[in-house]
Amino acid sequence: MTVKSYTFLLEFRDKKPFLTLRKKSWIKSLYTKFKRFFVFFFCAISLLSCENSDIEINSDNLLLGVWVAPEYNQETITFKRGKSLPKDGYAISFFESGNFIERTSGFCGTPPLIFYNEEGTFRLEKNIVSVSKTNQNINIAWKVISVSETELVVKRELTTQEIDHRILIDLFDEISALAYSQKCDDVSNWQLVAYGAKACGGPQGYLPYSNKIDTAAFLEKIEVYTETEIEYNVKWGIVSDCAVISPPKGMVCQNRFPIIKY
CATH class of the missing domain: 2.40.128.300 (NlpE, N-terminal domain)
Incomplete structure:
Protein backbone atom coordinates (compact mmCIF):
# COMPACT_ATOMS: atom_id res chain seq x y z
CA MET A 1 0.00 0.00 0.00
CA THR A 2 1.36 3.39 -1.06
CA VAL A 3 0.89 6.00 1.66
CA LYS A 4 0.93 8.90 -0.85
CA SER A 5 -2.29 7.68 -2.46
CA TYR A 6 -4.20 7.95 0.87
CA THR A 7 -5.22 10.80 3.12
CA PHE A 8 -6.83 11.23 6.49
CA LEU A 9 -10.40 12.58 6.62
CA LEU A 10 -11.95 13.99 9.81
CA GLU A 11 -15.52 12.71 10.23
CA PHE A 12 -18.09 12.95 13.01
CA ARG A 13 -20.06 9.96 14.22
CA ASP A 14 -22.60 10.45 17.00
CA LYS A 15 -21.06 13.88 17.56
CA LYS A 16 -17.62 12.27 18.11
CA PRO A 17 -14.65 12.98 15.84
CA PHE A 18 -13.01 10.07 13.96
CA LEU A 19 -10.05 10.05 11.63
CA THR A 20 -10.71 7.94 8.55
CA LEU A 21 -8.19 6.88 6.01
CA ARG A 22 -9.52 7.54 2.49
CA LYS A 23 -8.00 7.29 -0.96
CA LYS A 24 -7.06 10.63 -2.47
CA SER A 25 -8.97 9.61 -5.62
CA TRP A 26 -12.21 9.76 -3.56
CA ILE A 27 -11.45 13.34 -2.49
CA LYS A 28 -10.70 14.24 -6.08
CA SER A 29 -14.01 12.71 -7.22
CA LEU A 30 -15.93 14.69 -4.60
CA TYR A 31 -14.20 17.91 -5.65
CA THR A 32 -15.06 17.25 -9.29
CA LYS A 33 -18.76 16.78 -8.45
CA PHE A 34 -18.90 20.05 -6.51
CA LYS A 35 -17.09 21.83 -9.31
CA ARG A 36 -19.60 20.60 -11.89
CA PHE A 37 -22.52 21.62 -9.67
CA PHE A 38 -21.25 25.18 -9.21
CA VAL A 39 -20.49 25.54 -12.93
CA PHE A 40 -24.04 24.41 -13.78
CA PHE A 41 -25.53 26.73 -11.13
CA PHE A 42 -23.72 29.84 -12.35
CA CYS A 43 -24.53 29.03 -15.99
CA ALA A 44 -28.23 28.79 -15.11
CA ILE A 45 -28.13 32.12 -13.30
CA SER A 46 -26.36 33.72 -16.25
CA LEU A 47 -28.93 32.30 -18.67
CA LEU A 48 -31.84 33.71 -16.68
CA SER A 49 -30.12 37.07 -16.49
CA CYS A 50 -29.65 37.08 -20.24
CA GLU A 51 -33.33 36.23 -20.82
CA ASN A 52 -34.46 39.10 -18.60
CA SER A 53 -32.10 41.52 -20.29
CA ASP A 54 -33.64 40.65 -23.68
CA ILE A 55 -36.80 42.61 -22.72
CA GLU A 56 -36.38 46.14 -24.03
CA ILE A 57 -37.54 48.83 -21.62
CA ASN A 58 -38.00 52.46 -22.61
CA SER A 59 -36.96 54.39 -19.50
CA ASP A 60 -38.57 57.55 -20.91
CA ASN A 61 -41.96 55.87 -21.23
CA LEU A 62 -42.37 52.73 -19.13
CA LEU A 63 -45.83 52.08 -20.62
CA LEU A 64 -44.28 51.00 -23.93
CA LEU A 158 -65.60 54.83 -19.30
CA THR A 159 -64.88 56.58 -22.60
CA THR A 160 -66.96 59.41 -24.03
CA GLN A 161 -68.56 56.92 -26.42
CA GLU A 162 -69.48 54.60 -23.56
CA ILE A 163 -70.97 57.52 -21.61
CA ASP A 164 -73.05 58.54 -24.66
CA HIS A 165 -74.20 54.95 -25.07
CA ARG A 166 -75.16 54.78 -21.40
CA ILE A 167 -77.36 57.88 -21.89
CA LEU A 168 -79.03 56.16 -24.84
CA ILE A 169 -79.70 53.00 -22.83
CA ASP A 170 -81.13 55.01 -19.91
CA LEU A 171 -83.53 56.79 -22.30
CA PHE A 172 -84.69 53.49 -23.76
CA ASP A 173 -85.20 51.97 -20.31
CA GLU A 174 -87.42 54.94 -19.44
CA ILE A 175 -89.67 54.68 -22.51
CA SER A 176 -89.79 50.89 -22.26
CA ALA A 177 -90.95 51.11 -18.63
CA LEU A 178 -93.73 53.52 -19.67
CA ALA A 179 -94.73 51.35 -22.64
CA TYR A 180 -95.32 48.30 -20.46
CA SER A 181 -96.59 50.11 -17.35
CA GLN A 182 -100.23 49.13 -17.94
CA LYS A 183 -101.90 45.73 -18.00
CA CYS A 184 -103.27 44.66 -21.35
CA ASP A 185 -106.95 43.73 -20.94
CA ASP A 186 -108.45 45.28 -24.08
CA VAL A 187 -106.24 45.52 -27.18
CA SER A 188 -108.41 48.34 -28.56
CA ASN A 189 -106.91 50.59 -25.89
CA TRP A 190 -103.40 50.01 -27.20
CA GLN A 191 -101.37 51.45 -30.05
CA LEU A 192 -97.96 50.92 -31.66
CA VAL A 193 -95.14 53.37 -32.31
CA ALA A 194 -91.78 53.05 -34.10
CA TYR A 195 -88.71 53.98 -32.06
CA GLY A 196 -85.00 54.53 -32.61
CA ALA A 197 -82.94 54.83 -35.78
CA LYS A 198 -80.71 52.27 -37.45
CA ALA A 199 -77.44 53.64 -38.79
CA CYS A 200 -78.47 52.32 -42.22
CA GLY A 201 -81.91 53.88 -41.97
CA GLY A 202 -85.32 52.95 -40.58
CA PRO A 203 -86.50 52.36 -37.02
CA GLN A 204 -84.92 49.94 -34.56
CA GLY A 205 -88.29 48.45 -33.77
CA TYR A 206 -91.79 49.06 -32.43
CA LEU A 207 -93.20 49.50 -28.94
CA PRO A 208 -96.79 49.11 -27.70
CA TYR A 209 -98.33 51.70 -25.42
CA SER A 210 -101.64 52.12 -23.63
CA ASN A 211 -104.01 55.04 -24.10
CA LYS A 212 -104.23 55.17 -20.31
CA ILE A 213 -100.76 56.71 -19.93
CA ASP A 214 -99.78 60.29 -20.78
CA THR A 215 -99.43 59.55 -24.49
CA ALA A 216 -98.17 63.03 -25.39
CA ALA A 217 -95.28 62.82 -22.92
CA PHE A 218 -94.55 59.24 -23.99
CA LEU A 219 -94.41 60.08 -27.71
CA GLU A 220 -92.18 63.06 -26.94
CA LYS A 221 -89.73 60.75 -25.17
CA ILE A 222 -89.80 58.47 -28.23
CA GLU A 223 -88.79 61.43 -30.42
CA VAL A 224 -86.00 62.41 -28.03
CA TYR A 225 -84.67 58.86 -28.00
CA THR A 226 -84.78 58.57 -31.80
CA GLU A 227 -82.99 61.89 -32.31
CA THR A 228 -80.39 60.96 -29.69
CA GLU A 229 -79.69 57.66 -31.45
CA ILE A 230 -79.31 59.41 -34.82
CA GLU A 231 -76.76 61.80 -33.29
CA TYR A 232 -74.95 58.89 -31.63
CA ASN A 233 -74.72 56.96 -34.92
CA VAL A 234 -73.30 59.96 -36.78
CA LYS A 235 -70.90 61.01 -34.01
CA TRP A 236 -69.34 57.57 -33.59
CA GLY A 237 -69.62 56.24 -37.13
CA ILE A 238 -71.89 53.37 -36.14
CA VAL A 239 -72.73 50.80 -38.80
CA SER A 240 -75.70 48.43 -38.89
CA ASP A 241 -77.43 45.93 -41.13
CA CYS A 242 -79.77 47.41 -43.71
CA ALA A 243 -82.61 44.96 -43.10
CA VAL A 244 -85.94 46.77 -43.16
CA ILE A 245 -88.16 46.02 -40.19
CA SER A 246 -91.66 45.34 -41.46
CA PRO A 247 -94.48 47.17 -39.67
CA PRO A 248 -96.39 44.92 -37.23
CA LYS A 249 -99.57 43.24 -38.44
CA GLY A 250 -101.27 43.82 -35.14
CA MET A 251 -101.21 43.23 -31.42
CA VAL A 252 -102.94 40.94 -28.92
CA CYS A 253 -103.28 40.80 -25.15
CA GLN A 254 -101.82 37.63 -23.70
CA ASN A 255 -101.77 37.03 -19.96
CA ARG A 256 -102.52 40.76 -19.60
CA PHE A 257 -99.35 41.57 -21.53
CA PRO A 258 -99.21 43.26 -24.97
CA ILE A 259 -97.78 40.99 -27.68
CA ILE A 260 -96.82 42.44 -31.06
CA LYS A 261 -97.66 40.29 -34.11
CA TYR A 262 -95.45 40.58 -37.22
Whole structure:
Protein backbone atom coordinates (compact mmCIF):
# COMPACT_ATOMS: atom_id res chain seq x y z
CA MET A 1 0.00 0.00 0.00
CA THR A 2 1.36 3.39 -1.06
CA VAL A 3 0.89 6.00 1.66
CA LYS A 4 0.93 8.90 -0.85
CA SER A 5 -2.29 7.68 -2.46
CA TYR A 6 -4.20 7.95 0.87
CA THR A 7 -5.22 10.80 3.12
CA PHE A 8 -6.83 11.23 6.49
CA LEU A 9 -10.40 12.58 6.62
CA LEU A 10 -11.95 13.99 9.81
CA GLU A 11 -15.52 12.71 10.23
CA PHE A 12 -18.09 12.95 13.01
CA ARG A 13 -20.06 9.96 14.22
CA ASP A 14 -22.60 10.45 17.00
CA LYS A 15 -21.06 13.88 17.56
CA LYS A 16 -17.62 12.27 18.11
CA PRO A 17 -14.65 12.98 15.84
CA PHE A 18 -13.01 10.07 13.96
CA LEU A 19 -10.05 10.05 11.63
CA THR A 20 -10.71 7.94 8.55
CA LEU A 21 -8.19 6.88 6.01
CA ARG A 22 -9.52 7.54 2.49
CA LYS A 23 -8.00 7.29 -0.96
CA LYS A 24 -7.06 10.63 -2.47
CA SER A 25 -8.97 9.61 -5.62
CA TRP A 26 -12.21 9.76 -3.56
CA ILE A 27 -11.45 13.34 -2.49
CA LYS A 28 -10.70 14.24 -6.08
CA SER A 29 -14.01 12.71 -7.22
CA LEU A 30 -15.93 14.69 -4.60
CA TYR A 31 -14.20 17.91 -5.65
CA THR A 32 -15.06 17.25 -9.29
CA LYS A 33 -18.76 16.78 -8.45
CA PHE A 34 -18.90 20.05 -6.51
CA LYS A 35 -17.09 21.83 -9.31
CA ARG A 36 -19.60 20.60 -11.89
CA PHE A 37 -22.52 21.62 -9.67
CA PHE A 38 -21.25 25.18 -9.21
CA VAL A 39 -20.49 25.54 -12.93
CA PHE A 40 -24.04 24.41 -13.78
CA PHE A 41 -25.53 26.73 -11.13
CA PHE A 42 -23.72 29.84 -12.35
CA CYS A 43 -24.53 29.03 -15.99
CA ALA A 44 -28.23 28.79 -15.11
CA ILE A 45 -28.13 32.12 -13.30
CA SER A 46 -26.36 33.72 -16.25
CA LEU A 47 -28.93 32.30 -18.67
CA LEU A 48 -31.84 33.71 -16.68
CA SER A 49 -30.12 37.07 -16.49
CA CYS A 50 -29.65 37.08 -20.24
CA GLU A 51 -33.33 36.23 -20.82
CA ASN A 52 -34.46 39.10 -18.60
CA SER A 53 -32.10 41.52 -20.29
CA ASP A 54 -33.64 40.65 -23.68
CA ILE A 55 -36.80 42.61 -22.72
CA GLU A 56 -36.38 46.14 -24.03
CA ILE A 57 -37.54 48.83 -21.62
CA ASN A 58 -38.00 52.46 -22.61
CA SER A 59 -36.96 54.39 -19.50
CA ASP A 60 -38.57 57.55 -20.91
CA ASN A 61 -41.96 55.87 -21.23
CA LEU A 62 -42.37 52.73 -19.13
CA LEU A 63 -45.83 52.08 -20.62
CA LEU A 64 -44.28 51.00 -23.93
CA GLY A 65 -43.80 47.27 -24.35
CA VAL A 66 -45.69 44.01 -23.93
CA TRP A 67 -47.86 43.34 -20.89
CA VAL A 68 -48.97 39.78 -20.12
CA ALA A 69 -50.44 37.51 -17.41
CA PRO A 70 -53.25 39.82 -16.23
CA GLU A 71 -54.54 39.45 -12.68
CA TYR A 72 -57.98 40.90 -11.97
CA ASN A 73 -58.81 42.43 -8.60
CA GLN A 74 -62.22 44.10 -8.56
CA GLU A 75 -61.74 47.26 -10.67
CA THR A 76 -58.01 46.95 -11.33
CA ILE A 77 -55.93 44.75 -13.64
CA THR A 78 -52.27 43.98 -12.94
CA PHE A 79 -50.01 42.99 -15.85
CA LYS A 80 -46.45 41.65 -15.87
CA ARG A 81 -43.97 42.88 -18.46
CA GLY A 82 -43.31 40.27 -21.12
CA LYS A 83 -41.01 39.66 -24.04
CA SER A 84 -43.70 38.93 -26.65
CA LEU A 85 -47.44 38.36 -26.99
CA PRO A 86 -48.42 34.84 -25.85
CA LYS A 87 -50.04 32.36 -28.21
CA ASP A 88 -52.85 31.43 -25.82
CA GLY A 89 -53.47 34.18 -23.32
CA TYR A 90 -54.72 37.74 -22.98
CA ALA A 91 -52.09 40.48 -23.35
CA ILE A 92 -51.66 44.04 -24.59
CA SER A 93 -48.80 45.85 -26.29
CA PHE A 94 -48.00 49.55 -26.70
CA PHE A 95 -45.58 50.76 -29.39
CA GLU A 96 -43.59 53.98 -29.65
CA SER A 97 -45.30 54.64 -33.01
CA GLY A 98 -48.64 54.95 -31.20
CA ASN A 99 -49.88 51.56 -32.38
CA PHE A 100 -51.63 49.16 -30.05
CA ILE A 101 -52.20 45.39 -30.16
CA GLU A 102 -54.57 43.44 -27.94
CA ARG A 103 -54.22 39.65 -27.79
CA THR A 104 -57.76 38.52 -27.01
CA SER A 105 -60.31 35.74 -27.36
CA GLY A 106 -63.12 38.25 -27.85
CA PHE A 107 -65.75 39.67 -25.54
CA CYS A 108 -67.93 36.57 -25.45
CA GLY A 109 -65.21 33.95 -25.64
CA THR A 110 -66.05 30.56 -24.13
CA PRO A 111 -63.82 27.45 -23.94
CA PRO A 112 -62.08 26.32 -26.03
CA LEU A 113 -60.72 29.84 -26.45
CA ILE A 114 -59.15 30.97 -29.72
CA PHE A 115 -56.90 34.00 -29.34
CA TYR A 116 -56.24 36.56 -32.05
CA ASN A 117 -54.82 40.07 -32.39
CA GLU A 118 -56.90 43.24 -32.51
CA GLU A 119 -54.96 46.26 -33.69
CA GLY A 120 -55.49 49.93 -33.11
CA THR A 121 -53.88 53.11 -31.85
CA PHE A 122 -53.45 54.59 -28.40
CA ARG A 123 -52.93 57.99 -26.83
CA LEU A 124 -51.53 58.69 -23.37
CA GLU A 125 -52.69 61.90 -21.70
CA LYS A 126 -51.60 62.36 -18.11
CA ASN A 127 -52.51 58.97 -16.63
CA ILE A 128 -55.31 58.00 -19.06
CA VAL A 129 -54.61 55.59 -21.94
CA SER A 130 -57.24 55.94 -24.70
CA VAL A 131 -57.37 53.11 -27.23
CA SER A 132 -59.15 53.15 -30.59
CA LYS A 133 -59.50 49.79 -32.33
CA THR A 134 -59.05 49.77 -36.10
CA ASN A 135 -61.53 47.05 -37.10
CA GLN A 136 -64.31 48.12 -34.74
CA ASN A 137 -65.95 51.37 -33.80
CA ILE A 138 -64.88 50.82 -30.21
CA ASN A 139 -62.94 53.14 -27.96
CA ILE A 140 -61.70 52.01 -24.57
CA ALA A 141 -59.72 53.71 -21.83
CA TRP A 142 -57.56 52.67 -18.90
CA LYS A 143 -56.45 54.78 -15.98
CA VAL A 144 -52.82 53.99 -15.12
CA ILE A 145 -52.61 53.40 -11.38
CA SER A 146 -48.89 52.53 -11.47
CA VAL A 147 -46.25 51.42 -13.95
CA SER A 148 -42.71 50.16 -13.39
CA GLU A 149 -40.09 48.17 -15.26
CA THR A 150 -41.86 44.94 -14.31
CA GLU A 151 -45.52 45.72 -13.55
CA LEU A 152 -48.47 47.71 -14.92
CA VAL A 153 -51.64 48.33 -12.88
CA VAL A 154 -54.64 49.89 -14.64
CA LYS A 155 -58.28 50.65 -13.94
CA ARG A 156 -60.99 50.54 -16.60
CA GLU A 157 -62.43 53.98 -17.36
CA LEU A 158 -65.60 54.83 -19.30
CA THR A 159 -64.88 56.58 -22.60
CA THR A 160 -66.96 59.41 -24.03
CA GLN A 161 -68.56 56.92 -26.42
CA GLU A 162 -69.48 54.60 -23.56
CA ILE A 163 -70.97 57.52 -21.61
CA ASP A 164 -73.05 58.54 -24.66
CA HIS A 165 -74.20 54.95 -25.07
CA ARG A 166 -75.16 54.78 -21.40
CA ILE A 167 -77.36 57.88 -21.89
CA LEU A 168 -79.03 56.16 -24.84
CA ILE A 169 -79.70 53.00 -22.83
CA ASP A 170 -81.13 55.01 -19.91
CA LEU A 171 -83.53 56.79 -22.30
CA PHE A 172 -84.69 53.49 -23.76
CA ASP A 173 -85.20 51.97 -20.31
CA GLU A 174 -87.42 54.94 -19.44
CA ILE A 175 -89.67 54.68 -22.51
CA SER A 176 -89.79 50.89 -22.26
CA ALA A 177 -90.95 51.11 -18.63
CA LEU A 178 -93.73 53.52 -19.67
CA ALA A 179 -94.73 51.35 -22.64
CA TYR A 180 -95.32 48.30 -20.46
CA SER A 181 -96.59 50.11 -17.35
CA GLN A 182 -100.23 49.13 -17.94
CA LYS A 183 -101.90 45.73 -18.00
CA CYS A 184 -103.27 44.66 -21.35
CA ASP A 185 -106.95 43.73 -20.94
CA ASP A 186 -108.45 45.28 -24.08
CA VAL A 187 -106.24 45.52 -27.18
CA SER A 188 -108.41 48.34 -28.56
CA ASN A 189 -106.91 50.59 -25.89
CA TRP A 190 -103.40 50.01 -27.20
CA GLN A 191 -101.37 51.45 -30.05
CA LEU A 192 -97.96 50.92 -31.66
CA VAL A 193 -95.14 53.37 -32.31
CA ALA A 194 -91.78 53.05 -34.10
CA TYR A 195 -88.71 53.98 -32.06
CA GLY A 196 -85.00 54.53 -32.61
CA ALA A 197 -82.94 54.83 -35.78
CA LYS A 198 -80.71 52.27 -37.45
CA ALA A 199 -77.44 53.64 -38.79
CA CYS A 200 -78.47 52.32 -42.22
CA GLY A 201 -81.91 53.88 -41.97
CA GLY A 202 -85.32 52.95 -40.58
CA PRO A 203 -86.50 52.36 -37.02
CA GLN A 204 -84.92 49.94 -34.56
CA GLY A 205 -88.29 48.45 -33.77
CA TYR A 206 -91.79 49.06 -32.43
CA LEU A 207 -93.20 49.50 -28.94
CA PRO A 208 -96.79 49.11 -27.70
CA TYR A 209 -98.33 51.70 -25.42
CA SER A 210 -101.64 52.12 -23.63
CA ASN A 211 -104.01 55.04 -24.10
CA LYS A 212 -104.23 55.17 -20.31
CA ILE A 213 -100.76 56.71 -19.93
CA ASP A 214 -99.78 60.29 -20.78
CA THR A 215 -99.43 59.55 -24.49
CA ALA A 216 -98.17 63.03 -25.39
CA ALA A 217 -95.28 62.82 -22.92
CA PHE A 218 -94.55 59.24 -23.99
CA LEU A 219 -94.41 60.08 -27.71
CA GLU A 220 -92.18 63.06 -26.94
CA LYS A 221 -89.73 60.75 -25.17
CA ILE A 222 -89.80 58.47 -28.23
CA GLU A 223 -88.79 61.43 -30.42
CA VAL A 224 -86.00 62.41 -28.03
CA TYR A 225 -84.67 58.86 -28.00
CA THR A 226 -84.78 58.57 -31.80
CA GLU A 227 -82.99 61.89 -32.31
CA THR A 228 -80.39 60.96 -29.69
CA GLU A 229 -79.69 57.66 -31.45
CA ILE A 230 -79.31 59.41 -34.82
CA GLU A 231 -76.76 61.80 -33.29
CA TYR A 232 -74.95 58.89 -31.63
CA ASN A 233 -74.72 56.96 -34.92
CA VAL A 234 -73.30 59.96 -36.78
CA LYS A 235 -70.90 61.01 -34.01
CA TRP A 236 -69.34 57.57 -33.59
CA GLY A 237 -69.62 56.24 -37.13
CA ILE A 238 -71.89 53.37 -36.14
CA VAL A 239 -72.73 50.80 -38.80
CA SER A 240 -75.70 48.43 -38.89
CA ASP A 241 -77.43 45.93 -41.13
CA CYS A 242 -79.77 47.41 -43.71
CA ALA A 243 -82.61 44.96 -43.10
CA VAL A 244 -85.94 46.77 -43.16
CA ILE A 245 -88.16 46.02 -40.19
CA SER A 246 -91.66 45.34 -41.46
CA PRO A 247 -94.48 47.17 -39.67
CA PRO A 248 -96.39 44.92 -37.23
CA LYS A 249 -99.57 43.24 -38.44
CA GLY A 250 -101.27 43.82 -35.14
CA MET A 251 -101.21 43.23 -31.42
CA VAL A 252 -102.94 40.94 -28.92
CA CYS A 253 -103.28 40.80 -25.15
CA GLN A 254 -101.82 37.63 -23.70
CA ASN A 255 -101.77 37.03 -19.96
CA ARG A 256 -102.52 40.76 -19.60
CA PHE A 257 -99.35 41.57 -21.53
CA PRO A 258 -99.21 43.26 -24.97
CA ILE A 259 -97.78 40.99 -27.68
CA ILE A 260 -96.82 42.44 -31.06
CA LYS A 261 -97.66 40.29 -34.11
CA TYR A 262 -95.45 40.58 -37.22
